[in-house]
Amino acid sequence: MAHVAWQYLVFIFIACCGVLQAAAAYSGLKGLMLIPRRLPSFVLGLALVVGAFIWFFSADNRAPPAGWPVLEGAQQVLVFGVAASLAVGSTALVTSLLRRRTDKQPNPRQEGLEALREQGYLQAVSRRWRRG
Amino acid sequence: MLAADARLFLWLNGLVGRWGVVDSIVRVVATDYFVPVALSLALFGLWFGSRSQAQGERQQKAVLSVVVAVGLANLAIVFINHAWARPRPFADHGVALLFYRPTDPSFPSNLATMAFAMAAGVGLANRRVGVLAYLLASAAAISRVWAGVHYPLDVLAGAALGTTATFLCRGIVRMIEPWPSRALRLVRKAYLA
Numbered sequence: 001m002a003h004v005a006w007q008y009l010v011f012i013f014i015a016c017c018g019v020l021q022a023a024a025a026y027s028g029l030k031g032l033m034l035i036p037r038r039l040p041s042f043v044l045g046l047a048l049v050v051g052a053f054i055w056f057f058s059a060d061n062r063a064p065p066a067g068w069p070v071l072e073g074a075q076q077v078l079v080f081g082v083a084a085s086l087a088v089g090s091t092a093l094v095t096s097l098l099r100r101r102t103d104k105q106p107n108p109r110q111e112g113l114e115a116l117r118e119q120g121y122l123q124a125v126s127r128r129w130r131r132g
Numbered sequence: 133m134l135a136a137d138a139r140l141f142l143w144l145n146g147l148v149g150r151w152g153v154v155d156s157i158v159r160v161v162a163t164d165y166f167v168p169v170a171l172s173l174a175l176f177g178l179w180f181g182s183r184s185q186a187q188g189e190r191q192q193k194a195v196l197s198v199v200v201a202v203g204l205a206n207l208a209i210v211f212i213n214h215a216w217a218r219p220r221p222f223a224d225h226g227v228a229l230l231f232y233r234p235t236d237p238s239f240p241s242n243l244a245t246m247a248f249a250m251a252a253g254v255g256l257a258n259r260r261v262g263v264l265a266y267l268l269a270s271a272a273a274i275s276r277v278w279a280g281v282h283y284p285l286d287v288l289a290g291a292a293l294g295t296t297a298t299f300l301c302r303g304i305v306r307m308i309e310p311w312p313s314r315a316l317r318l319v320r321k322a323y324l325a
Contacts, residue, residue, distance in 0.1 A: 023181030112320030
């Protein structure tokens with residue numbers, strides 16, 4: 001079971017990182033993009049998602065005979081939540097480090113994800129912290 | 133009705149072995165992973181992908197509706213299974229099985245319920261992506277019958293249950309306003325919505 005759970009965690013983590021890149025490119029959230037241009041970011045995102053699916057479904061038989069380890073529904077939900085959170089956290093961290101010197105002056109009125117159009121996640125948090 | 137359901141099942145399952153490519157696709161689509169993950173990723177993307185705050189908020193409320201709907205639908209499945217534990221098709225018929233033998237009751241299909249609940253949520257958030265999501269959910273439902281683990285009525289009931297749960301939960305989310313908007317505003321403060 002642990003082996004399947006690890007494979008599923010890695011699969012969801014990579015796929016969620018890909019979806020985040022595609023969604024950030026679509027929304028123009030430069031603060032979450034690994035590549036500062038939209039089209040390459042979108043392509044990178046799609047490649048990560050497709051690659052993750054191909055790897056996961058070719059690595060093992062996903063409809064094994066009875067008695068073989070499978071992830072039950074609740075376990076899938078749990079692992080998905082952990083992997084998606086890790087994907088959001090690591091994307092926010094890496095993109096913040098990549099963008100720490102390339103910031104334009106962000107619009108202070110933007111809030112939520114909108115605030116990540118011109119600044120990284122950590123930059124947005126630290127600006128809010130300084131504003132109090 | 134159950135006899136007609138069984139006849140339709142036997143006809144569809146009788147197609148196994150005719151086209152190897154279709155069987156191979158069914159083996160992937162019918163798994164517990166492919167469609168649920170694809171639709172969950174679509175919802176995840178809709179949470180983060182929007183061109184304006186208003187569009188984003190509408191999509192995020194649709195995602196919230198799905199999260200509640202999936203829980204509600206699972207609860208309904210537990211009650212239905214207690215009321216009627218329909219045996220799997222392979223317990224009563226000679227079946228060409230492309231899948232392992234699940235041990236839980238056949239009616240309603242868990243996969244179809246979850247897939248249609250998520251597809252309905254995707255459709256509420258974005259109609260064009262929603263059409264693709266419904267196609268994917270339908271493919272999952274048909275593939276389970278083709279693979280020999282569900283009757284057509286099981287997946288139809290699952291589709292109805294999942295879709296109804298999401299629309300019901302969307303109604304609830306609207307009814308309890310402004311709480312969902314307030315919750316989203318809190319998440320927005322953490323730059324995650």
